[in-house]
Amino acid sequence: MSEQPAEKTEKAERRQFRAIKGTRDILPPDSALWNWFEQSAREVFESYNFRDIRTPIFEDTSLFARSIGEDTDVVGKEMYTWVDHEHQDLEGLRSFILLREPTFENLETVRLFNTQVKDFIRLARAGMADGTIPRTHHNERIVQDTSVVLEHYVREQVDGLSASIKDSIHKFEIGERITLRPEATASVCRAYIEHGMQTLPGNQKLYYAGPMFRRERPQKGRYRQFYQVGAEVLGPSDAPAIDAEVLEMLLTLFNRVGLAHIKLYVNSIGCKECRPKYVELLRGDLRKVKDQLKEDSRRRIETNPLRVLDSKLPEEQAIIEKLPRISEHLCDACREHFAKLKEELELRGVAYEGNWRLVRGLDYYTRTTFEVTAAGLGSQNAVCGGGRYDGLVELLGGPAGIKGIGFAIGTDRAILSIQEGGNLPKLPGLAVFIAWMGAKAYAPAVAIAKKLRARGLAVELPPEELKFRKSLGLADKLGAYYALILGEDEAASGTFTLKRLSDGQQDKLDESALIARIESELRGPNA
Ligand code: HAM
Secondary structure, eight states: OOOOHHHHHHHHHTOOOOOOTTOOOOOTTHHHHHHHHHHHHHHHHHHTTOEEOOOOSEEEHHHHHHHHOTTSHIIIIIOOEEEEOSOHHHHHHHHHHHHOOOBTTBHHHHHHHHHHHHHHHHHHHHHHHTTSSOOOHHHHHHHHHHHHHHHHHHHHTOTTHHHHHHHHHHHOOOSEEEEEOSOSHHHHHHHHHHTTGGGSSSOEEEEEEEEEEOOOOOBTTBOSEEEEEEEEEEESOOOHHHHHHHHHHHHHHHHHTTOOSOEEEEEEOOOTTTHHHHHHHHHHHHHHTGGGSOHHHHHHHHHOGGGGGGOOOHHHHHHHHTSOOGGGGOOHHHHHHHHHHHHHHHHTTOOOEEOTTOOOSSTTOEEEEEEEEOTTOTTOOEEEEEEEOTTHHHHTTOOTTOEEEEEEEEHHHHHHHHHHHTOOOOOOOOOEEEEEOSHHHHHHHHHHHHHHHHTTOOEEOOSSOOOHHHHHHHHHHTTOSEEEEEOHHHHHHTEEEEEETTTOOEEEEEHHHHHHHHHHHHHSTTO
16 A cells, blocks of 8 residues: 555654764764863864864854955855844745736736735834844945835836835845854954954963764765864064964864874965966966866966866876975975974974975965865875965954964774874773672662762663673673672672682772772772
């Protein structure tokens, strides 16, 4: 028998939910590896006197558009953006208006249209007045023009004008455009400006960890919700020693977490003095070979010729190799900055490789750019990217002369690479499983669990009594280091039987000997 429609709907409603495409759950035991990685980053960054900053996960869309650049893939194609507002009434009214096809052959349709548009204008004005609708020039003009056109439309009975009224109403912005952050540098700069952090002493050294969102095609190492751990230095100085310290810190972290086969690539893409001249030179040369390039690169000749250097297409490589290189076109100040940076890196023992094609996909960079690749990641092998962005704070309306540099590590990729490398850290697991049996053993079991937990040990206390074999079997499956056996005999004598699960070695101990034994074995010098 075929399913009735109602049954079908019910089935669909009972369907299993799955994480949205490009997002995923990080489950134990992997989550412990994530925490360890982020904690290692915090410790390394704090040893360089960086401090945590937490910014919102969504921001004004134009913050990202202005910082990252309208012509970039991130802003052009990948952002999760929506209009945030509290005016369902206005939204509903707008849908009705847009559906109407009024005509003066049927005056009732015009009357209805006229009333609804008037209502829309009235509500829009009220919203702008009480600050719940953006009071922008764009919105003010729409409201103004629409009421004039509406009057004209009704008075002169010009059917064609209803389309232009609908068009204006369609363009009215009921709320702010909000975007889930695709990266955090723009947010950190926004926070720096908003809180006047330029008045604080010295450079501001800030770090962050958290989710970012980009609507990319998901594949290994590329997700729509992914995680970054990043750091930024903002302040009046652009000394190359800052760039070098940031890179030293990054590699210190990568060494500490055992990331295998990493490579640091460094470049300088000049400043607002020298780069435009180089870009024009590049554009000129690219135009000459346009016919040999593919669609994307051809388009980029006009929109952003530097990005052509990023091309991975095999057929374009020989052409790109012959193009002029920015290192030969840097102004004196940028050349000197880059030379000093290299000296500083050598001084600090930071191994790097120059890569003149490293231009990065975000528009805010000036001078230093860098990327780190790691093993085991396939085509998505960039585990970290970053660089200098000296004009960004000013571009966002902040004080002039504030410089910036930073990086972001793709946590998903760093973890993948560590896992593929097989060099996993030994993380503390379940220390003690309390195998209690008999009603009289329950109270001492609860008490000892509390005491061990207070000493920072992970303890599992079964909520219900289990048979002896089942209890020890579960302790084993949970990977406990010890089983603490507590039967009615032990309860009566105030002792505990401590069994090491790896070799079955067991001893009867009183409470203080028990605690001393566990601590010395799990926390001692050979733990
Ligand atoms: P980015 O190169 O766009 O730079 O991203 C940095 C890192 O985030 C990448 O190297 C990669 O590891 C990771 N990542 C990017 N997109 C994805 C994705 N869809 N899935 C998984 N991982 C991804 C920035 O975001 C700049 N804000 C870095 C920066 C900080 N520059 C200066 N300060």
